[in-house]
Amino acid sequence: MRATDLIPIGKLAARVGVSVSAVRFYEAKGLIRAGRNAGGQRRFVRSDVRRLSFVLIAQQLGFSIQEIGERLATLPEGRTPTAADWAKISASFRDALEERITRLTALRDRLDGCIGCGCLSLDKCALYNPDDRAARLGAGPRYLLGDRPGV
Incomplete structure (x- = not known):
């Protein structure tokens, strides 16, 4: 690799x-390597x-540093990633995004109804969650977390 293929941290x-400092942070998290x-100065590949x-x-898009790092770890070492390499990572993110879209759509559609929280304060609870059946599924808003009424 030629010295002209490397760029300083500021660039x-x-x-x-x-x-x-953000570049240093991402380096410390293992997302890039210098x-x-x-002279001991950091140099990065283009x-x-x-x-x-x-x-x-x-x-x-809401992905954590850990999730991003896991995907970036699949890229090849020692060479610039190709379009095919990036397409593979994009496909894995696409699947995760589709799942998030599904959950957000369900949240949007059910937010004004019973969420299985166990409050039993709404008149509707007698219909959607009689005798607080959702509580058997665990704590929290069970129906928004993916549990189904009557299950």
């Missing part, structure tokens, strides 16, 4: 639109621009 931060030049951009997008 990486500027290209991605984050602070230098090499060091003869493909880290795309990696960090991916991290920022995934965070905006």
Whole structure:
């Protein structure tokens, strides 16, 4: 690898639109790896621009640093990821996003009805959750957590 293939931390931060301290944070979390030049300064590969951009997008979609790191760990070491590599990661995120969309849609559609919380304060509870049957399923808003009435 040529020295021109490597970029300093400040340039990486500027290209991605984050602070230098944010780059250090992502490095500490293992999402990117820096090499060091003869003077001990961090140098990153150019493909880290795309990696960090991916991290920022995934965070905006609600994924944790750990979830992002697990996906990034599937990328190849020692070479710039290809479009096929990124497509594989995107597919795994797509599945997780579809699941979240399904849960959010159910939440939206049931939020004004019984959520199986055990409050028994609404007139509807006698219909949706008689004798607080949802409590047998566990604590919390059982129906919003995915349990079904009457199960």
